[in-house]
Amino acid sequence: MNTLRNKSILFLTTLLLSSLGASAQTTGGVSEQDLLLALIATMIVVALVSLLLVITIMVLVRQKKAALTPEAAAAAATTSGWSWLKEKLTDAVPVEKESSIDMGHNYDGIRELDNNLPPWWKYGFYASIVFAVLYFGYYQMFSDWSSEQEYVAAMQEHKEVRAAYLARQVDMVNEESVTLLSDAAGIAAGKTIFQANCVACHGADGGGNAIGPNLTDQYWIHGGSIKNVFTTIKYGVLEKGMTPWQDILKPGEMQQVASYILGELQGSSPAAPKAPQGDLYTPELEKEEAPDDSTSVALAVQ
Ligand code: HEC
Numbered sequence: 471m472n473t474l475r476n477k478s479i480l481f482l483t484t485l486l487l488s489s490l491g492a493s494a495q496t497t498g499g500v501s502e503q504d505l506l507l508a509l510i511a512t513m514i515v516v517a518l519v520s521l522l523l524v525i526t527i528m529v530l531v532r533q534k535k536a537a538l539t540p541e542a543a544a545a546a547a548t549t550s551g552w553s554w555l556k557e558k559l560t561d562a563v564p565v566e567k568e569s570s571i572d573m574g575h576n577y578d579g580i581r582e583l584d585n586n587l588p589p590w591w592k593y594g595f596y597a598s599i600v601f602a603v604l605y606f607g608y609y610q611m612f613s614d615w616s617s618e619q620e621y622v623a624a625m626q627e628h629k630e631v632r633a634a635y636l637a638r639q640v641d642m643v644n645e646e647s648v649t650l651l652s653d654a655a656g657i658a659a660g661k662t663i664f665q666a667n668c669v670a671c672h673g674a675d676g677g678g679n680a681i682g683p684n685l686t687d688q689y690w691i692h693g694g695s696i697k698n699v700f701t702t703i704k705y706g707v708l709e710k711g712m713t714p715w716q717d718i719l720k721p722g723e724m725q726q727v728a729s730y731i732l733g734e735l736q737g738s739s740p741a742a743p744k745a746p747q748g749d750l751y752t753p754e755l756e757k758e759e760a761p762d763d764s765t766s767v768a769l770a771v772q
Pocket residue numbers: 663664667668669670671672681682683685689690691692693699702703707710711712713715727728731747748
């Protein structure tokens with residue numbers, strides 16, 4: 471009977487320990503908050519496991535004692551492991567010996583007993599006193615922590631997260647969502663990218679050379695809308711010698727350089743312009759290609 475109980479307790483402990491290992495693996499959270507939650511959960515599991523270990527050790531020690539002395543063996547035989555454990559945790563006087571702690575106060579048959587406080591409660595209370603002293607000392611006396619500072623820090627952190635999110639949004643542009651930038655900073659950034667990557671084949675002023683076509687005229691081989699130009703830059707035309715830039719430039723950068731080409735290079739007068747290639751691109755043509763624009767459809771019907 472006892473060995474069976476031993477085995478089941480050991481089995482339960484092993485089970486809990488292995489679940490602890492499993493929960494420890496889930497701490498690879500994304501945000502700090504996730505990590506904190508995982509940490510708290512792990513701490514709770516650790517506390518439960520520790521409690522179980524202590525109980526296991528207590529039970530094992532008791533059984534070891536029972537095996538050594540005949541009196542203890544007799545005592546162990548009369549009390550079940552559970553009631554013994556309850557006794558240890560509550561420190562309550564057994565019902566048979568109640569008279570020893572009777573205070574002599576009897577109210578309509580309800581007697582007052584002078585039981586000790588349950589140890590688990592008492593030590594919890596002491597621990598909370600120690601915690602309160604440490605907590606008060608840390609937060610109110612010795613550190614310069616204030617809830618206002620914490621608020622400011624939290625807002626700062628939020629701002630950074632938001633800025634990072636917005637930066638990611640910029641780099642979410644693709645050939646469907648890309649728009650022509652008109653801000654000076656975006657165009658200037660596009661110019662820098664162009665000078666660093668594109669001049670070898672398109673010329674420093676975009677006029678084209680033996681390899682690449684003129685980017686300043688109204689004629690485009692692959693279309694002259696912002697979406698067309700972005701697409702050409704992104705996927706390239708490998709067989710004609712135009713590099714695909716999608717793995718080299720970020721989407722936001724491809725948008726900037728495309729906007730620089732259409733917003734500044736196009737219409738400028740390069741020193742030695744290469745003869746136009748492709749078709750004359752006019753923005754109206756693009757409207758015709760977009761039938762979901764109800765006004766252009768209406769115009770076409772007239
Ligand atoms: C290795 C040479 C080379 C480099 C570097 C290069 N291009 Fe090109 N590019 C070409 C060639 C060649 C074509 C013509 C492709 C064709 O004929 O289909 C072209 C075409 C284009 C077109 C389409 C022109 C049209 O008429 O439709 C755009 C836009 C363009 N390049 C932009 C860029 C940008 C922006 C960069 C730098 C980030 C760049 N290119 C770098 C060789 C290059």
